[in-house]
Amino acid sequence: MEFLVRPVRNQPDVAEVRYDCACGCKPRARYHKGVDEANHEHCCCGRVHFVGMNAGQRLQAYLTERRAQGEDAGIAYSLHATAVQAPWGDSIPVAYALPDAPKAH
Ligand SMILES: [Zn+2]
Numbered sequence: 001m002e003f004l005v006r007p008v009r010n011q012p013d014v015a016e017v018r019y020d021c022a023c024g025c026k027p028r029a030r031y032h033k034g035v036d037e038a039n040h041e042h043c044c045c046g047r048v049h050f051v052g053m054n055a056g057q058r059l060q061a062y063l064t065e066r067r068a069q070g071e072d073a074g075i076a077y078s079l080h081a082t083a084v085q086a087p088w089g090d091s092i093p094v095a096y097a098l099p100d101a102p103k104a105h
């Protein structure tokens with residue numbers, strides 16, 4: 001998984017973190033400088049990435065909640081963490097989960 005960072009037009013404190021998914025989508029999530037939150041996109045194929053503060057914890061909480069709702073029955077995820085650099089130099093935490101059997105696009 002290779003994540004790319006893009007500035008957002010007219011929003012100097014926002015960066016978009018995206019990747020080219022193997023399914024053909026281009027999932028993206030926004031990072032807001034200095035804000036204690038993480039945003040995510042859950043791709044159609046089942047891959048999901050979180051971007052922002054405590055991205056790893058938030059990803060785990062999200063998956064736990066989905067499992068509790070019965071939405072991920074039979075799916076096992078592998079969890080990963082990385083970081084990318086914001087246009088203003090900060091390190092942006094990125095966490096992502098890969099399902100053992102991604103769905104078709
Ligand atoms: Zn995908």
Ligand SMILES: [Zn+2]
Pocket residue numbers: 021023024025043044045105
């Ligand atoms: Zn897709």
